[in-house]
Amino acid sequence: MDAFDKADWIAIAQVVFIGYFAILTFVYLLLNIMSYVVIRQYMKDYDNNLLPESYGPLLPPVSVIVPAYNESANIIASVKSILQLDYARYEVIVVNDGSKDDTLAKLKHEFALELYTEAYRQQVPSKPVIAVYRSRNYPQLRVIDKANGGKADALNAGINASRYPLFCAVDADSILQRDSLQRIVRPFIDRHDTVAVGGSIRVANGSAIRHGLLTRVGIPKSWLARFQIVEYLRAFLFGRMGWSPINGMLIISGAFGLFQKQAVVACGGYQAATVGEDMELVLRLHAHFKQRNKPYHIAFIPDPVCWTEAPEDMGTLRNQRIRWQRGLLESLFKNKRIITSRQGRVAGWVAYPFMLLFEGMGPLIEVLAYSLSLYFFMTDAVDIYFTLAFVVVAFGFGILMSTFSLILEELTFRTYTSKRALLVLIFTAVLENFGYRQINSWWRVRGLWQWLRGRKHNWGAMKRVGSINSP
């Protein structure tokens, strides 16, 4: 009877894991195909300018909002890069969220800030503003000094102070490209019902940055940063691009995203009581428009428009991943109404369950699969051939997904130009599946556990290596 039960359990486990794996494979392949088609179409007029310079003023003006908390190491380089954007009309609003370090002092010194009187309209809730500064040297730069309230609260303060109909949320540790705004604004021109656009984020470690601008793209020495390069390519080039044409994109990275202010204000702005405020907002936008049955579109552009510093030590990376996982689950559960909405469609009925099952619960199932495979093997419940075949398929599929994203990158931007860089990336795509992926899954399981326990959130300070703060 015991043997019978054990066999049953093994059979059930096999069916569950293989079924789960098959669905995951199918969806990933589908996303890859969709990304491929969309990216090919997108690249057709990639080299063409959006508008000649003299037509620049016709483009919608943009408010760039940079929330900053203890960002002393990178803030100057980041603001400098934003001030050099090639766009006809935009303003930059840095929101100092009660930093404890010298972020504000550095800003005051570098940009010759002076106190500035202006009407501040409270459209979305945020903590009190202490002072507003304007730069003497850059009239389009303002700095809002406010009481500490978290990233979402800082973004809300930025929205309140912004003057233009579109706002772009940028992380203070990000480096933008000169044409980043021109590129990300395109979907707003292509479709009048666009309410938000996300851009592709790349890892800046190993690249050369001068005067706030990326001058050479390179591969970092740290393997941890290299793994993240492949991870970012995979996440952005097919993880998000695939969902975009069917309006199923549920995440716009907090590092760089463009939003229609009116839509965000109508939704109530960013929610301060959440870790993943970026994803939560996108989900709420979906829910808001679906509830009112209004046409809308949330788009994604594959262009490498924003470069960010990836953590190079295990501790920081672990904290980041745990926070991301908590943010993902928190956002999904706060907006669960879109799955039951009569207007749910792709976002509610396909993308949401996919996110929940494969991104939210995926790490748990993955860790469980590894543990059970090991257990079954140790107890001779399954033979070595079966275990080996399962391991090879799981690892092989991981490698395949990573190399697919390298192919998409090769078809599009070819950011890493040298053959050596390509070889390193291929090697990294293989290597990341042996150890890095499993550690990542474990961290995400811990994120899931922390979410279940309802741990309090904070700004998520990151140990900087200062790779983007070159002179």
Add this chain to the structure above:
Amino acid sequence: MIAQEHNLASDTASEALLYWLNLITVGVLLAVVATFVSLFWLRLKHQKVAEQVAQRQTYWQQVLFEACDPKHCIKLDSQRLRELKANKDIFFWFMQKWSQMHQYVRGDADDGLQQLADRLKLETRILRLTDTQDTRLLIACCIALGDMQKLSSQAVIRLVELTDHKSGMVVLTALRALMRYDAPLALPLLLKNVQHIAPERLVSILRECPPRLLSEQVSQTILRDNPKYASYLLKVIKGMDLNVSDTFVMQTLQRFADSDDIIAATIGLIQSPKLLPLVRQHTKHPAEAVRIQATSTLARLAQPADIELLWQLVCDKSWWVRYRAAEGLFEQPQLARSEIMARAAQLTDEYGKTMIAQIAAETHYGRI
């Protein structure tokens, strides 16, 4: 017996599963190898394609440069011409480059570009392209048509049609193209259609229009239309820094006497000292918006006799009126900073005193 049968069935199922798993394993491994190979193949292929594209682009850029000298006779390569005719993407790229050249050239060079356009039948091809639903292509087509020195009647009709497009950017570029070609035709269309567009964006199109025609037409429209539209157009006039006649100011104030927004916007447009009595009168208007604009205008046009009125306005109940009046005092050339500070010290109104101190601090910050 049943258990044995069960074990047998489960063994068969496991074997089948293992068989399929092995097949998938081989498939995945083959796919991995294939992607590695294709990565390098793609790199090589793209290097070749990039070279071809670079050659083609260099050729057409050279043609565009040569075209800027109309005396220079350009010999066009037949193969490149065929490519340009057959491939929509190449044509799109060329059309954009042709348009961009117009930003940097004038006179003879502009004529040369037009000759090249005639030779390549650019207008006909662009018109054919405007059947698309692709917004960005439509925008590029409108821009290119706007750069033509002469347009056929079909092109003008198509541009007029595009001023009704659902995309605001297509409407704006079509209107700008029309404005460049035929301002009297475009202006009424613009004034009729685009009140939903922010005045500052509209201003960049209106700059293509002769100021006199613009001033006349906008003034007439304001006096004819409803208050909401008039208020919008007054902002456009302000953005364009257009001169408006004293008669227009008087007529507008009369026609919209019950709309505080329009009165405020009109008072803000006054540029003639002849209307100073009217401005002074409006500094006592009950509506805050009107008093703010009247104070700003007064500060701009003030005669020595108006200084006293500005001092009174520094003690107004509205923060913004006090702010504008204090700013105005610091802008008066005949008033020294020390003089203002001395008089402010004697003010009995604490709010006025604070405002002078604030502006003094702000203007001090502004000095490098």
